[in-house]
Amino acid sequence: MTTFNHARQALPRTTSWRERAACQFEDPELFFPEAETVTAIQIARRFCISSGCPVIKECLNSAMKEEGSAQPKFRYGVWGATGPSDRYKLYLGRERRPS
């Protein structure tokens, strides 16, 4: 299944934060594994953090914006050191916050 990579490739390439991403030369499979097991997600999250990626916040914000209110099963891959369930929890937390 190539859905995860297609989703990533469909996003605009013009945003400059992507050019500073620590993962830009890594295999996308690391961040969009065929089987999103807990271990696979943890390995990718660890890369985001241990690499000192300078655009974690931008990466996470991009995913949150793209995914909107989607349920975890419709969220793909690791963005900003978060897996699909992490981002759904963040979404729910943001929804509950008073504006």
Ligand code: SF4
């Ligand atoms: S936070 Fe992780 S997935 Fe996002 S750009 Fe950085 S290394 Fe890549």
